[in-house]
Amino acid sequence: MTARLQEIFKRMLARYGGQRWWPADTPFEVMVGAVLTQATSWTNVELAIARLKDAGALSPSAIRYLDAAELAALIYSSGFHNIKARRLKALAKFIGDAYGDNIDAMREADCDTLRRELLAVSGIGEETADAILLYALDKPVFVVDAYSRRLTERLGIAPQSQSYGTHQRLFTDNMPRDHTLFAEYHALIVEHGKQACRKIPKCDRCCLRDICQTGAAASTQSNHPAHPAK
């Protein structure tokens, strides 16, 4: 499995180049983006982050200070604005209460402990917590999302229905525990998903088409159904 995962990484890197995620100026901006992108396309999130920046609201204290309705208005474009406003305030409160708004202190904290703390924050689930740990705090955790589930299912590596932890261990147990590698791998999976895995005709240009179980190549060789909707 290790060699297979490395081959997949190598091909995507050659095809798409280094992604150098996450697109943000500060670790806290990464955290905000991780919450806002829940079930939302990144373009909508960018609009919301730009408005938060303009309002000078991209710090834990500013988020705490803002009225929930004001915050919801600023992040309107990201969808679920009322819920996400509550989630951002809960996250900002946690950072203030537990770490005194000191992001460096969070970075130095024990990874497992911090993950448990983040999961206890309302609105932070496993994927969001891991995105924060990996991209904002340089912790070596792998982010499992819809893209990685879709990819591993199509490559016949793992069924999409696997639990989050099982899916995550597929990568963490078979790859060097390096946050830079995990960040790049996940970013490449997302880029690959956007460019090559969403529409069947694009499979012709997919760098993984010869090992894909459900792609165009596979479906022309058998009666295998084309890509599942999600």
Add this chain to the structure above:
DNA sequence: GTCCAGGGCCTAC
């Protein structure tokens, strides 16, 4: 007009 997007929470069963 319809579908989907870099989830998570809550409720019912």
Add this chain to the structure above:
DNA sequence: GTAGGCCATGGA
């Protein structure tokens, strides 16, 4: 424990 509903906008 798990399936389903809900939260919601913007782009394709």
